Amino acid sequence: MAFDIRVNGKKHSVDAASATPLLWVLRDHIGLTGTKFGCGIGQCGACTVHIDGRAIRSCRVPASAAVGKNITTIEGVSPDGNHPIQVAWKNFDAPQCGYCQSGMIMSSLALLRRHSEPTDSDIDNEVTNACRCGTYHRVRKAIHMAAELMKKEGVNE
Amino acid sequence: MNDKTRREFLATAAAAPGAFVLAFSVPQSATGDTTALDEINAWIVIHADDTVIIRIAQSELGQGVWTSNAMMVAEELQCEWSKVRPQYASVNRDAREKAPVWTLNVTGTGAMDPLGGGEPTFGNRNYVGVSGIPDSLYRRMRTNSASSVKDGRYYLQLAGAEGRERLLLAAAAEWNVPVVELSSKDSVITHQKSGRTMTYGHIAARAATTPHPHPEAITIKPPDQWTLMGTERKNLDIPDKVAGKVIYGIDIRMPGMKWAAVKACPVYGGTIKSYDFDAVRQMPGVRSAVAFPIPDPALTRGRIFSGGVAVIADYWYQAKAALESMPMEWDIPPEAAAFNTANMQNALLTAMDMPGKVRVNAGNVDDGFARATKIVEATYTTPYLARARMEPGNATVLVTANRVDIWIGDQSPQEVRFSASKITGIAEENVYVNQCHLGGGFGRNGNGPQAEQAIMIANAHRGTPIHMLWTREEDFIGTTYRPMGVSRLKAGLDADGFPIALEVRVAMQHDAPGFDSSFDGSSRYYVPNYRFSTHETRFHVPVGTRRGVGQAAGEFYRESFMNELAHSAGKDPYEYRRELIARTGLPYKDDMIKALDIAAEMSGWGSPLPVGTARAIALEERGAESDHMATISAMVHTISISQEGRVKLQRVDVAHETGFGLVNPLSVKKQIEGQIIWFYNDAMHQANSIKDGQIVENNFDRFKLARINEDPPEINIRFFNTEHWLLGMGHDRATSIQASIGDAIFQITGKRLRDLPFGRHDLTWEG
Numbered sequence: 001m002a003f004d005i006r007v008n009g010k011k012h013s014v015d016a017a018s019a020t021p022l023l024w025v026l027r028d029h030i031g032l033t034g035t036k037f038g039c040g041i042g043q044c045g046a047c048t049v050h051i052d053g054r055a056i057r058s059c060r061v062p063a064s065a066a067v068g069k070n071i072t073t074i075e076g077v078s079p080d081g082n083h084p085i086q087v088a089w090k091n092f093d094a095p096q097c098g099y100c101q102s103g104m105i106m107s108s109l110a111l112l113r114r115h116s117e118p119t120d121s122d123i124d125n126e127v128t129n130a131c132r133c134g135t136y137h138r139v140r141k142a143i144h145m146a147a148e149l150m151k152k153e154g155v156n157e
Numbered sequence: 158m159n160d161k162t163r164r165e166f167l168a169t170a171a172a173a174p175g176a177f178v179l180a181f182s183v184p185q186s187a188t189g190d191t192t193a194l195d196e197i198n199a200w201i202v203i204h205a206d207d208t209v210i211i212r213i214a215q216s217e218l219g220q221g222v223w224t225s226n227a228m229m230v231a232e233e234l235q236c237e238w239s240k241v242r243p244q245y246a247s248v249n250r251d252a253r254e255k256a257p258v259w260t261l262n263v264t265g266t267g268a269m270d271p272l273g274g275g276e277p278t279f280g281n282r283n284y285v286g287v288s289g290i291p292d293s294l295y296r297r298m299r300t301n302s303a304s305s306v307k308d309g310r311y312y313l314q315l316a317g318a319e320g321r322e323r324l325l326l327a328a329a330a331e332w333n334v335p336v337v338e339l340s341s342k343d344s345v346i347t348h349q350k351s352g353r354t355m356t357y358g359h360i361a362a363r364a365a366t367t368p369h370p371h372p373e374a375i376t377i378k379p380p381d382q383w384t385l386m387g388t389e390r391k392n393l394d395i396p397d398k399v400a401g402k403v404i405y406g407i408d409i410r411m412p413g414m415k416w417a418a419v420k421a422c423p424v425y426g427g428t429i430k431s432y433d434f435d436a437v438r439q440m441p442g443v444r445s446a447v448a449f450p451i452p453d454p455a456l457t458r459g460r461i462f463s464g465g466v467a468v469i470a471d472y473w474y475q476a477k478a479a480l481e482s483m484p485m486e487w488d489i490p491p492e493a494a495a496f497n498t499a500n501m502q503n504a505l506l507t508a509m510d511m512p513g514k515v516r517v518n519a520g521n522v523d524d525g526f527a528r529a530t531k532i533v534e535a536t537y538t539t540p541y542l543a544r545a546r547m548e549p550g551n552a553t554v555l556v557t558a559n560r561v562d563i564w565i566g567d568q569s570p571q572e573v574r575f576s577a578s579k580i581t582g583i584a585e586e587n588v589y590v591n592q593c594h595l596g597g598g599f600g601r602n603g604n605g606p607q608a609e610q611a612i613m614i615a616n617a618h619r620g621t622p623i624h625m626l627w628t629r630e631e632d633f634i635g636t637t638y639r640p641m642g643v644s645r646l647k648a649g650l651d652a653d654g655f656p657i658a659l660e661v662r663v664a665m666q667h668d669a670p671g672f673d674s675s676f677d678g679s680s681r682y683y684v685p686n687y688r689f690s691t692h693e694t695r696f697h698v699p700v701g702t703r704r705g706v707g708q709a710a711g712e713f714y715r716e717s718f719m720n721e722l723a724h725s726a727g728k729d730p731y732e733y734r735r736e737l738i739a740r741t742g743l744p745y746k747d748d749m750i751k752a753l754d755i756a757a758e759m760s761g762w763g764s765p766l767p768v769g770t771a772r773a774i775a776l777e778e779r780g781a782e783s784d785h786m787a788t789i790s791a792m793v794h795t796i797s798i799s800q801e802g803r804v805k806l807q808r809v810d811v812a813h814e815t816g817f818g819l820v821n822p823l824s825v826k827k828q829i830e831g832q833i834i835w836f837y838n839d840a841m842h843q844a845n846s847i848k849d850g851q852i853v854e855n856n857f858d859r860f861k862l863a864r865i866n867e868d869p870p871e872i873n874i875r876f877f878n879t880e881h882w883l884l885g886m887g888h889d890r891a892t893s894i895q896a897s898i899g900d901a902i903f904q905i906t907g908k909r910l911r912d913l914p915f916g917r918h919d920l921t922w923e924g
Binding site: 016017020021024028029031032033034035036037038039040041043044046073074075077078081086089090093094095096097098099100101102105120123124125127128129130131132133134135136137138139140 | 183217218219220391392394395396397398399400401402403404405407408410441472473474545546547548549594595596597598599626628637823827830831832833834835854857858862864865866868869870872
């Protein structure tokens with residue numbers, strides 16, 4: 001069965017069952033491997049992408065739920081890796097192995113879109129991605145820095 | 158696919174990102190090229206545009222080796238750091254070439270010689286494959302025991318120095334001047350007398366064909382001459398990591414590739430009895446199914462995993478769906494199925510009461526107990542623990558008549574090469590292991606049988622690239638565990654509350670790595686009469702070197718007991734430790750005291766805290782029982798517990814030694830921060846229990862991972878100088894959190910808990 005989905009501003013025609021988890025459509029049909037598989041049960045958040053700006057765990061969402069909507073993956077955050085959130089992440093050298101970081105960035109970006117100046121408790125409540133290397137300390141600092149950069153550059157407006 | 162076709166498609170594929178995205182150096186090692194024209198030595202290639210390729214023979218799993226190894230070469234090469242591009246060293250070439258002779262001799266007198274190479278250790282090729290090959294080109298390609306810097310430093314510095322000297326020789330020849338008149342800095346060679354300059358890129362090709370007349374006479378820079386090493390350097394792969402561009406093993410895609418989903422018997426030692434492929438062969442995308450046996454233990458370091466079955470399909474989710482629908486029956490050894498956590502823990506307790514193997518027997522412990530004013534005794538238990546790296550196990554393998562290609566993230570690619578050769582019957586010289594970054598590692602054996610399973614499946618599908626990927630649940634089967642352990646410590650205290658006798662018993666399964674850690678050789682804390690014994694039993698769960706290895710449990714037992722003794726003696730746990738270290742004759746006792754003093758001072762030790770908040774201190778060491786390489790740190794943890802029993806790690810103050818020098822202090826800080834969360838997880842949340850021989854917690858709903866809300870708001874790290882080379886710090890720092898949370902629970906709630914994880918206990922209290 002074929003259907004169309006729009007990812008990072010580009011339309012893709014996908015030949016897959018519509019119940020296929022969005023994660024696998026993104027990774028294996030469209031070839032966007034920046035979004036990761038971690039647990040398959042919506043726990044770890046390595047597969048986090050945006051549907052219409054909202055962070056979702058794509059391993060638990062059927063591709064059909066994304067039809068007609070705008071999907072953003074890590075590859076769509078910026079053309080050159082220099083979105084303020086990526087600049088902030090680089091400034092703190094935040095990733096270690098990096099595997100969970102695409103999802104971590106997507107969750108944080110969704111938070112920043114809703115709270116331009118998130119408090120620590122906003123971060124605690126909304127960035128619920130798991131990192132096994134323990135990068136949280138730098139991730140938190142990077143989120144605060146990204147908020148400042150985004151405000152300065154007017155990215156959220 | 159014949160070899161010509163394979164070469165063509167690898168070449169085409171490598172040139173077409175998107176269709177076939179591969180990381181870094183794959184085309185070169187995939188085609189087996191041994192040398193590039195502009196290769197200076199096996200670690201260094203310099204292009205005409207001044208780009209410096211540095212070959213990395215260890216695996217990047219988040220610890221920063223991609224950057225720190227490059228720094229050690231670049232320090233001596235004196236190249237422009239911004240021009241450095243790391244690339245994985247060829248595992249295949251390592252099978253075919255010997256190390257240059259000038260890299261084989263370690264200079265200096267060992268751990269306390271700042272001018273020398275320290276005390277690197279290399280293993281041997283042995284019956285279980287490869288634990289480091291003493292004279293192969295890259296020698297030890299393993300990444301384990303926090304050893305990449307410790308073992309690699311002297312010869313990576315040598316490689317950089319040899320490269321620099323040959324660039325200078327080539328420049329001297331081109332200008333026809335004596336080489337002693339030349340100097341180099343930031344990739345530019347200068348002839349002082351004439352003021353002429355040239356870049357490394359200009360002379361690299363000539364340097365590649367200019368031998369060094371006396372490479373064995375090359376020396377390395379001692380720490381006081383370092384200019385790059387010792388400075389904080391951001392990790393070179395971070396820009397790709399924040400853009401989703403790093404290609405992990407799971408991201409490998411090849412033309413014609415099929416996916417394999419796997420089910421191995423959930424009871425170790427079991428295997429597949431029967432399966433009905435006909436029931437699922439019509440499902441979408443499904444191609445085939447194949448059973449695989451228990452991987453030969455000779456290929457998995459003696460560990461017995463499981464046999465199972467794989468379904469191969471066009472897409473992985475199709476293979477997984479078919480596998481989940483496929484009827485199958487297991488052949489399970491009844492003795493393995495009889496194990497559960499309770500009877501295993503009882504077996505350990507029983508073993509602990511038996512005589513055991515006496516490792517240390519100093520003085521007369523029984524006499525000490527007889528003379529003691531007070532006896533304190535405690536038994537601690539620690540559970541099985543998985544590594545649970547974020548990237549589930551996977552590998553992509555293509556086997557043809559006379560060649561194997563593998564794309565994998567693995568902590569021991571030489572062992573993968575060995576396994577591929579043994580399974581396929583194809584010579585190691587024709588095995589090409591293309592290393593990818595790992596989505597976490599946390600232990601040399603962390604990859605379990607991922608390579609072996611994938612090779613067995615691909616060997617049954619010769620000519621087709623097979624990408625095997627585990628589910629998260631499968632990843633909990635295909636791994637080794639931190640061993641379950643119990644320990645009983647018994648001390649006799651004198652009238653002043655200091656121990657005059659100490660007996661330590663540790664019971665674990667017989668193959669537990671680091672069984673005797675933290676108590677071997679000496680008791681660390683002074684006691685005149687000391688006996689230490691280990692007690693074995695046999696379990697079916699494969700155990701391995703999970704982050705922290707033996708220190709993880711050993712320091713929990715030891716530091717918890719020190720807290721109990723201090724409280725029992727009515728003494729301050731910091732002062733108590735300090736006094737007992739001061740009484741020893743340990744070679745690094747001053748460094749241990751310094752660590753305790755600095756951590757205590759940083760934390761405001763002794764200053765008042767709100768009700769419901771406590772501080773606890775502990776010492777962390779590996780190697781402090783001797784005068785060889787060692788790493789010493791101390792931490793103070795400030796912990797609050799609400800009356801509802803909610804634990805919050807508020808603040809961590811870390812005093813960590815530098816030894817003669819840290820290569821990349823930024824990576825060291827990141828590793829400390831990461832290990833704080835790692836051991837917080839061990840202390841509070843994680844355990845793998847066994848029921849009917851199976852691992853119970855096999856996904857992140859039950860195997861809990863702390864999130865950002867549990868990260869301590871404040872982490873302070875202070876480095877202090879010491880005069881010896883370090884043993885590494887990537888895996889056994891922050892073990893102190895376990896004992897410290899236990900002690901905070903005692904201080905705040907009055908409950909003395911001795912079994913991990915504490916999060917399973919009722920921690921409520923009334924004010």
